[in-house]
Amino acid sequence: MRIEYGILVIYNQPIERSSSYATFKDQLSVIVADNSTNEEIRKRNQKQVEKDGNVYLDMKGNQGLSKAYNQAISWIQQKEQKSCFILIMDDDTIFGNDFLQKATQEMNAKQADVYVPIVKAEKQILSPCTIHNGRIKAIHSLLSIHEDTISAINSGMIVSLNVYQKIRYNENLFLEYIDHDFIRQLKQHKYSIHVLQQEIQQNFSVFENDKASAKTRFSILKKDLHVFYGKSLSQHFLYKSILWKRKLRAVIQYKDLSIVWKW
Missing domain, CATH: 3.90.550.60 (Spore Coat Polysaccharide Biosynthesis Protein SpsA; Chain A)
Incomplete structure (x- = not known):
């Protein structure tokens, strides 16, 4: 080989x-x-x-x-x-x-x-x-x-x-x-x-420290997750839970609560 x-x-x-x-x-x-x-x-x-x-x-x-x-x-x-x-x-x-x-x-x-x-x-x-x-x-x-x-x-x-x-x-x-x-x-x-x-x-x-880069990456993640998980109800719930976990991780990392509604 x-x-x-x-x-x-x-x-x-x-x-x-x-x-x-x-x-x-x-x-x-x-x-x-x-x-x-x-x-x-x-x-x-x-x-x-x-x-x-x-x-x-x-x-x-x-x-x-x-x-x-x-x-x-x-x-x-x-x-x-x-x-x-x-x-x-x-x-x-x-x-x-x-x-x-x-x-x-x-x-x-x-x-x-x-x-x-x-x-x-x-x-x-x-x-x-x-x-x-x-x-x-x-x-x-x-x-x-x-x-x-x-x-x-x-x-x-x-x-x-x-x-x-x-x-x-x-x-x-x-x-x-x-x-x-x-x-x-x-x-x-x-x-x-x-x-x-x-x-x-x-x-x-995922371990990056730059907030602007992390926001851009999150936007891409949101679109790609939607494609990956499709439209079924169970998969949609999983899609949402992953996004929320990533948001909460960013809130803690950057000490910025506004990420919850701005991202």
């Missing part, structure tokens, strides 16, 4: 600041889909990525994660005739330099369509996680993971190119829950998922 490509979506920052790009720019053919709204940043990123011998895709503004992922996948499908695997990465994920080597060893020992690493934010396990009746919960031990309830975030996910012949990322989702929707599709199509023993560290934006 070979991990041949990496997909990285970047937004309004120089590619040199991406820890994951720095790790894999010489190990994989990295397709950088640039969602930056700043044209100067896009020009500099294109110059650097192409200088490194990797592939630059200009999204000409922020088209959202799903469209960027799908465009990168389409590029790979046009170029690649053989079966291979693709590493999905966030720009700020910290991978060990031997991640590919160790992941490949595990993949050779256990066949699957999709592999997910253990993603942590400091000591907290972010991924894999569980999903049951639409409710996503963090885990404290991998023993909590079962085939029918597993979910995971995109960063570090290794996906067979063959999977993308049947499913793609949901372009009705802009930023949030894209990964959980993708896992849901994998299960519907009976694709197998295996949890790797490799650990990576994620600078997850």
Whole structure:
């Protein structure tokens, strides 16, 4: 099994600041889909990525994660005739330099369509996680993971190119829950998922301190949750409860009660 490509979506920052790009720019053919709204940043990123011998895709503004992922996948499908695997990465994920080597060893020992690493934010396990009746919960031990309830975030996910012949990322989702929707599709199509023993560290934006950025993210979350959970009454209740929890967390973090009615 070979991990041949990496997909990285970047937004309004120089590619040199991406820890994951720095790790894999010489190990994989990295397709950088640039969602930056700043044209100067896009020009500099294109110059650097192409200088490194990797592939630059200009999204000409922020088209959202799903469209960027799908465009990168389409590029790979046009170029690649053989079966291979693709590493999905966030720009700020910290991978060990031997991640590919160790992941490949595990993949050779256990066949699957999709592999997910253990993603942590400091000591907290972010991924894999569980999903049951639409409710996503963090885990404290991998023993909590079962085939029918597993979910995971995109960063570090290794996906067979063959999977993308049947499913793609949901372009009705802009930023949030894209990964959980993708896992849901994998299960519907009976694709197998295996949890790797490799650990990576994620600078997850749920922990961000900037209030303005948090408000923008909340607005996107609200729209994406509505798409993910649909219109059923039980799922609508879950959708509302998640939004309220996120609001209350922001009220405590920023000590601003007006968030309750302004966000």
